[in-house]
Amino acid sequence: MQITPIITTLVLALGVTSCSTISKVVYRVDVPQGNYLEASTVSQLQARMTRQQVQYLLGTPVLIDPFTTNTWYYVYLQQKSYEDPIQHTLQVNFNQQGTVTNFDLDKPLPDEAKQKINNVNITAPTPEKSSWWQFWK
Numbered sequence: 001m002q003i004t005p006i007i008t009t010l011v012l013a014l015g016v017t018s019c020s021t022i023s024k025v026v027y028r029v030d031v032p033q034g035n036y037l038e039a040s041t042v043s044q045l046q047a048r049m050t051r052q053q054v055q056y057l058l059g060t061p062v063l064i065d066p067f068t069t070n071t072w073y074y075v076y077l078q079q080k081s082y083e084d085p086i087q088h089t090l091q092v093n094f095n096q097q098g099t100v101t102n103f104d105l106d107k108p109l110p111d112e113a114k115q116k117i118n119n120v121n122i123t124a125p126t127p128e129k130s131s132w133w134q135f136w137k
Helices: 003-020 039-043 051-058
Strands: 031-034 071-079 086-094 100-105
Touching: 039 051, 051 086
Parallel strands: none
Antiparallel strands: 031 071, 071 086, 086 100
């Protein structure tokens, strides 16, 4: 009589804890934050570009240096599901005339051409011409 509640409690405890031992079952959304930096747009960045050209190319910077407005920071943080977040920081320096003197990217960006394509076009096969008496084909 007294062993039944103990067995029931053990089975219930085992059932509850067995689900929690399986990791990464719940779907987590990819979270990009900051300025989306692409390798193709960063490669277009050149010295002697004006502030307006840089802002047109890369967008509004996440941070402008509060002490001098001659340094812009573009920060891109990407976290894919259960992976560790990856942060890319692009620092653009301007001179007193407002043109780019130099820029520095802390780590290389992934190349868009090498990434897998997620959107695949699925087309229905074209039906073959069959005569009226071969309806099963």
